[in-house]
Amino acid sequence: GESVGLHLPTLSVQEGDNSIINCAYSNSASDYFIWYKQESGKGPQFIIDIRSNMDKRQGQRVTVLLNKTVKHLSLQIAATQPGDSAVYFCAEIPNYGQNFVFGPGTRLSVLP
Amino acid sequence: DAGITQSPRYKITETGRQVTLMCHQTWSHSYMFWYRQDLGHGLRLIYYSAAADITDKGEVPDGYVVSRSKTENFPLTLESATRSQTSVYFCASSEVTVVSEQYFGPGTRLTVT
Numbered sequence: 001g002e003s004v005g006l007h008l009p010t011l012s013v014q015e016g017d018n019s020i021i022n023c024a025y026s027n028s029a030s031d032y033f034i035w036y037k038q039e040s041g042k043g044p045q046f047i048i049d050i051r052s053n054m055d056k057r058q059g060q061r062v063t064v065l066l067n068k069t070v071k072h073l074s075l076q077i078a079a080t081q082p083g084d085s086a087v088y089f090c091a092e093i094p095n096y097g098q099n100f101v102f103g104p105g106t107r108l109s110v111l112p
Numbered sequence: 113d114a115g116i117t118q119s120p121r122y123k124i125t126e127t128g129r130q131v132t133l134m135c136h137q138t139w140s141h142s143y144m145f146w147y148r149q150d151l152g153h154g155l156r157l158i159y160y161s162a163a164a165d166i167t168d169k170g171e172v173p174d175g176y177v178v179s180r181s182k183t184e185n186f187p188l189t190l191e192s193a194t195r196s197q198t199s200v201y202f203c204a205s206s207e208v209t210v211v212s213e214q215y216f217g218p219g220t221r222l223t224v225t
Contacts, residue, residue: 034213043202043216044155089154100145100214101171102154 008087010107019077021106023090028071030092030101035064035075038087038105047075047088077108085110115139118203118217125193126225133188133220135203143206144186145170145214146178148199155202161186193224 013019025033031052036044050057050064050073057064063076073090087105094101116137125131135144146158147170157170159178167178175197177189186205190197200221204214 041218043204043218044214045216046213049213091155100155100157102147102156104154 008105008107010109012109012111013080014111015080015082017080019080019108021075021088021108023073023103025071025073025090025092027092027094030094032093033066033073034091036089036091038089044089080110082110084108116203116205116215116217118220120220122221124223124225127194128192131190131193133201135186135217137184137205139205140183141205141207144180145204146188147202147204148172149202150199158188195224198222198224
């Protein structure tokens with residue numbers, strides 16, 4: 001598999017701590033948002049999504065928060081594990097349309 | 113094997129040559145997508161397809177051609193490769209609507225010399 005992103009912003013957290021990864025989106029008309037995880041050598045993997053009529057959505061160990069006022073999206077990972085080490089991308093989709101717009105990504109590094 | 117596969121996984125080609133990247137999915141998903149991934153740009157959509165024989169441009173379509181004669185295949189062709197097309201290419205598919213979870217292939221690293 002392949003991955004890029006050697007010079008991405010990096011977030012380092014201790015194993016067991018909670019992680020918060022932030023994303024600023026650009027289009028106020030965006031109405032659907034997705035978080036993806038990309039492990040080294042693999043393609044992106046869907047984590048969780050949220051629609052613009054919501055401000056919070058929870059999954060298994062993950063929570064996505066949406067603040068439309070400041071166009072900000074965050075991904076919270078509870079009890080971070082070594083397997084969570086990856087690059088995380090947010091994507092916005094304006095007008096439930098066709099063009100997914102991905103952010104540049106954040107590398108999460110989990111320290112033992 | 114079930115899933116979404118890409119071939120080749122690595123390709124080196126010369127400027128001006130035509131090269132085709134293959135994508136195959138076994139889920140019979142309606143939608144298929146091609147992205148490129150570059151440092152500092154994240155993933156950018158090149159083309160997508162809503163069904164066989166239906167394709168549409170994404171954010172960065174120039175220099176690329178796609179076709180979809182069968183639901184399961186979505187090849188991407190660089191008609192005359194340029195160095196700026198050196199990138200990692202990902203194919204993805206989704207089930208019913210474009211606004212849903214997309215499943216990504218493992219990627220193809222293309223180098224144009």
